[in-house]
Amino acid sequence: MGKATGFLEYARVENPYREELVRLRDFEELHTSQPAEVRQCQTARCMDCGVPFCQSDFGCPLHNLIPEWNDLLYRGQEREALNRLLMTAPFPEFTGRVCPALCEKACNLADDGVTNRDNELYLIETGLEKGWIRPRIPLARTRKRVAVVGSGPSGLAAADWLNQAGHAVTVIDRADRPGGLLMYGIPNMKLPKAIVDRRIRLMEAEGISFLLNTSAGPDLLEAYDAVLLCCGSRRPRSLNVPHQDAGGVHFAVDYLTAATRAVLSGSVSALSAHGKHVVVVGGGDTGNDCVGTALRQGCRSVTQLEMMPKAPDRRTAGNPWPEWPRVLRTDYGQLEASAVQGRDPRIYETTVQTIQTDSQNRITALQTVRLQRQTDGKLQPVQGSGQTLPCDLLLIAAGFIGCEAETLEHFSLSADSRGRLLPPDGSHHLGDSLFTAGDMHSGQSLVVRALADGRAAAREIHGFLKAEKNVF
Ligand SMILES: Cc1cc2nc3c(=O)[nH]c(=O)nc-3n(C[C@H](O)[C@H](O)[C@H](O)COP(=O)(O)OP(=O)(O)OC[C@H]3O[C@@H](n4cnc5c(N)ncnc54)[C@H](O)[C@@H]3O)c2cc1C
Ligand code: SF4
The missing domain is CATH 3.50.50.60 (FAD/NAD(P)-binding domain)
Known part of the structure; x- marks a missing residue:
């Protein structure tokens, strides 16, 4: 624990929003950042609880090692803190901006929880600024090729994990830019698109290929050793009133x-x-x-x-x-x-x-x-x-009712009553070499849950590929 009395001495201070009437003039980022001194006080508030609910199932779905990196950050060991964060969090620059911070509400400080989201954003942005984040190119490659369909957070997290495991990964998306709802959905002021592009460039440098403007079909099952569908829960709920087709x-x-x-x-x-x-x-x-x-x-x-x-x-x-x-x-x-x-x-x-x-x-x-x-x-x-x-x-904006019929038809799949592709055993495996993750698997949710689900599916695919012949 950084400072035993930190939570008594320092009040919670969040990264402030820009003033309403000023930020309304543009689509630039809503929040401003704060200097290292503020971060030190904020991390000093972490009590390193015996049972850290922040990283339990009530808190962070990625099970980020929050008390550990808060403590390292408090001690000024920024690089070590970042490395500890990156053990579980694939893209803290996304979650540090758009996560509703489930961890903070599960914090033992209750409504005054530690500012974990801002701390995490500080760590990744500091790492990027100081050049600590470099492309991690796998030392050895397997002979296995994986297609990830959908470049939203679940697809990106799975692609990242599988690439690090040495598999050759191609991310396929019908959109003209990668990112799924990170790109086209969440507005620029919440998540600037340059931040999404920066991560895609890094992933490309690590060896992941992106194939855009391409709709996925069953031919992928022939061409790849495994196919992961991360196509989201994109069917919007309609109003069921006449004239919904009207202009406007x-x-x-x-x-x-x-x-x-x-x-x-x-x-x-x-x-x-x-x-x-x-x-x-x-x-x-x-x-x-x-x-x-x-x-x-x-x-x-x-x-x-x-x-x-x-x-x-x-x-x-x-x-x-x-x-x-x-x-x-x-x-x-x-x-x-x-x-x-x-x-x-x-x-x-x-x-x-x-x-x-x-x-x-x-x-x-x-x-x-x-x-x-x-x-x-x-x-x-x-x-x-x-x-x-x-x-x-x-x-x-009445919610979403599940994955799109066209993709289901292409792969001869049927969704459950809630529009999800959730196998009865709760796994991500749909049969043969086909897998699914993210909102398509568990229904419309959150970026952090999509990241965690993408990583869980990647581990299953890795197990499936390892069981095959000619892996290396
Ligand atoms: C407007 C909006 C704002 C949101 N804001 C937040 C927020 O602030 N914080 C938060 O945590 N969550 C937020 N969410 C929820 C979050 O964005 C989603 O839970 C998350 O993006 C789901 O990730 P995913 O990878 O499963 O799918 P998606 O992000 O939906 O990505 C699916 C991708 O699959 C591609 N695709 C689909 N079918 C095919 C096909 N047949 N062939 C090729 N490509 C295909 C699509 O083009 C898309 O790129 C928001 C959602 C919306 C709609
Ligand atoms: S990803 Fe979200 S829930 Fe997890 S530590 Fe970061 S802010 Fe908290």
Whole structure:
């Protein structure tokens, strides 16, 4: 333990956000970093608990050795701390920016947990700046070739692991840039795309090939010794109301993809919110990303509809530490909307009843309705609660219902009732030389879970290949 009394002496200090009205002028990174002195105080807060819940199943899915690298960082042994982090964390520059930090909520300091995410980001960025991160080229190569389909976090983590084990890895993606939702989904202000590109360049230097603009087909099973499908959970949930095909109605990921393309090319988005009344259906993280993006594009107003009631401010008795706290969270986009509009954009227990259109089938307004939970748990519309909201751009961020039918058909696979490819034994093995990982395997989740799942699948594939003849 770095400093026995650190948690008593120093308050938790997070990397600050840039001021709302300033950061809304661009798509640059939301957070600013802090100097080494601040990091030392923050790591001094780690108590090196006998049972470190932060790295247990309640905390980090990668089981990062958090107390160990916090202690090394506190002692100024930055390089050793980084090496300890890299033992379990493949891409801390991603998780250090977008992870909801499950570890911090499982910390024994409870709501005042150690700033592990900021500490991890400091370590990797320091390592990159000081040239400690170099391409790790495997000393020996096997004769085995693995195709990883999908270059999201699960595919990248698996490719990294398998390449280090000596296999020849090709990552195949139908998109024009690698990264999956890290590239086209999570907005640039949360995860700058230059950070994703930097990691891809490093992986290429380590010997991994990327084949883009290419859809995967069953021919891969002939050409490679193993195939890993990491195609995500990309089927969006729709609203099931008439006129969803109207002009100005889009799914969140399509809208966010167009926004990122525009940022990368320095042009105006094909689906820009500029001058429009925007309504986002879905009060979650994806919806929040739409709010932040619409504000940056200069929307006239933005409203977010959430079906569920407002969450409590504090944990309830049924949701004790170290569980993830199901409490009200106000994310960057919602803070920005409040700063601009003088009100939180969220309207709770409300959904879309009808979409109104003009003679050219373009959306003009929405009829909303309030919902009330019945004794059987179902949400029912409240009679007479309808309201009209002006709307020229409706963004549907209502979640995802599983992997895409086309990919399943290509590989003669069928998903379970929740749209996942989850073998009954919980493994990643779909039969023969075919495997799966990430959101496609376990359903829409988080970057850190996709990374952990990609690494777990890679270990299974390695075992499968080792059992074959002619490995070396
Ligand atoms: C808008 C948004 C914001 C998010 N923000 C966060 C966040 O801040 N923090 C967090 O932890 N999580 C976040 N998530 C969740 C997180 O991004 C996902 O859980 C994670 O990306 C899943 O990784 P994956 O590798 O399984 O799949 P994906 O990232 O979905 O990647 C799948 C890849 O497969 C490719 N593909 C699909 N089918 C084929 C095919 N047939 N042939 C070739 N390629 C194919 C796709 O082009 C894509 O590149 C967010 C999700 C969304 C939608
Ligand atoms: S990856 Fe996420 S949960 Fe794991 S240590 Fe980093 S911030 Fe915590």
